[in-house]
Amino acid sequence: xxxxxxxxxxxxxxxxxxxxxxxxxxxxxxxxxxxxxxxxxxxxxxxxxxxxxxxxxxxxxxxxxxxxxxxxxxxxxxxxxxxxxxxxxxxxxxxxxxxxxxxxxxxxxxxxxxxxxxxxxxxxxxxxxxxxxxxxxxxxxxxxxxxxxxxxxxxxxxxxxxxxxxxxxxxxxxxxxxxxxxxxxxxxxxxxxxxxxxxxxxxxxxxxxxxxxxxxxxxxxxxxxxxxxxxxxxxxxxxxxxxxxxxxxxxxxxxxxxxxxxxxxxxxxxxxxxxxxxxxxxxxxxxxxxxxxxxxxxxxxxxxxxxxxxxxxxxxxxxxxxxxxxxxxxxxxxxxxxxxxxxxxxxxxxxxx
Numbered sequence: 001x002x003x004x005x006x007x008x009x010x011x012x013x014x015x016x017x018x019x020x021x022x023x024x025x026x027x028x029x030x031x032x033x034x035x036x037x038x039x040x041x042x043x044x045x046x047x048x049x050x051x052x053x054x055x056x057x058x059x060x061x062x063x064x065x066x067x068x069x070x071x072x073x074x075x076x077x078x079x080x081x082x083x084x085x086x087x088x089x090x091x092x093x094x095x096x097x098x099x100x101x102x103x104x105x106x107x108x109x110x111x112x113x114x115x116x117x118x119x120x121x122x123x124x125x126x127x128x129x130x131x132x133x134x135x136x137x138x139x140x141x142x143x144x145x146x147x148x149x150x151x152x153x154x155x156x157x158x159x160x161x162x163x164x165x166x167x168x169x170x171x172x173x174x175x176x177x178x179x180x181x182x183x184x185x186x187x188x189x190x191x192x193x194x195x196x197x198x199x200x201x202x203x204x205x206x207x208x209x210x211x212x213x214x215x216x217x218x219x220x221x222x223x224x225x226x227x228x229x230x231x232x233x234x235x236x237x238x239x240x241x242x243x244x245x246x247x248x249x250x251x252x253x254x255x256x257x258x259x260x261x262x263x264x265x266x267x268x269x270x271x272x273x274x275x276x277x278x279x280x281x282x283x284x285x286x287x288x289x290x291x292x293x294x295x296x297x298x299x300x301x302x303x304x305x306x307x308x309x310x311x312x313x314x315x316x317x318x319x320x321x322x323x324x325x326x327x328x329x330x331x332x333x334x335x336x337x338x339x340x341x342x343x344x345x346x347x348x349x350x351x352x353x
Contacts, residue, residue, distance in 0.1 A: 049070055062076055092129065161196065177199070272348055294342050297314035
């Protein structure tokens with residue numbers, strides 16, 4: 001399923017101008033607070049009628065201002081998951097889930113039944129409990145299940161993890177991954193978290209001051225989104241676990257990487273986001289250092305980010321890595337395009353892909 005958006009809308013002094021096409025999978029709207037992310041999902045969901053534009057889901061036009069077409073929200077077959085779960089406190093988990101089926105009218109949308117949704121989200125043991133007895137992560141899983149049982153054509157998730165602490169976020173992220181990979185429904189996901197986007201997104205839409213500034217695959221676009229730090233995304237897979245030292249060994253195009261033990265099986269794909277500030281460069285392979293990950297590469301380009309710093313783009317056997325160095329370090333190492341170097345990775349954020 002695809003999503004096509006081309007809208008122009010004013011609210012007071014704020015103007016939203018957004019145009020993009022999203023492929024199947026999870027499309028992340030990424031940007032700072034006030035960039036227009038929530039306004040955009042509200043237009044897609046039918047909560048805001050835009051001044052001008054079109055919204056098309058899988059070939060079905062929901063908004064076309066030139067034709068005077070505006071499909072009401074309740075007829076769009078779109079599931080909405082908010083920052084808070086918004087469960088009905090007087091209903092059990094089972095009855096909250098089944099409430100979503102009340103909205104199903106006719107065919108279309110993702111195929112879902114209670115049993116498959118319960119299994120997908122791992123909430124079978126919660127069915128007879130009341131919402132006030134659930135953790136934040138459990139409530140969000142139930143809210144997602146309720147949205148799925150309405151058989152949506154598209155699932156809108158507006159910062160669904162923003163109200164959760166780190167432990168609860170870690171609990172629910174694997175279920176959103178399963179949702180992306182197994183549920184068969186496209187997801188438009190609002191976030192301002194680089195780590196969430198690196199882990200979950202298929203496509204990234206960067207927004208700034210009401211405008212879409214870039215759209216594309218997460219590997220290409222996310223480093224642009226994290227402009228303050230810069231960085232790169234590496235695809236890898238787990239090849240073994242080092243139980244003695246609680247590490248996982250990963251294979252990537254750039255080379256072998258060792259990271260803290262990941263709770264995933266051998267062969268599982270992972271996605272790494274490596275910030276430029278966490279990469280050091282050496283002209284010789286360093287020895288007797290604490291860093292576990294040293295990757296051979298070649299300088300591709302040097303881009304000054306200020307008078308004092310520059311981003312060094314590396315080609316590591318076809319994979320891209322970025323190091324942010326001081327101008328003095330660039331000069332002292334005599335770095336230039338084509339020069340072979342070794343990248344010392346101080347810190348890595350590895351996520352399931």
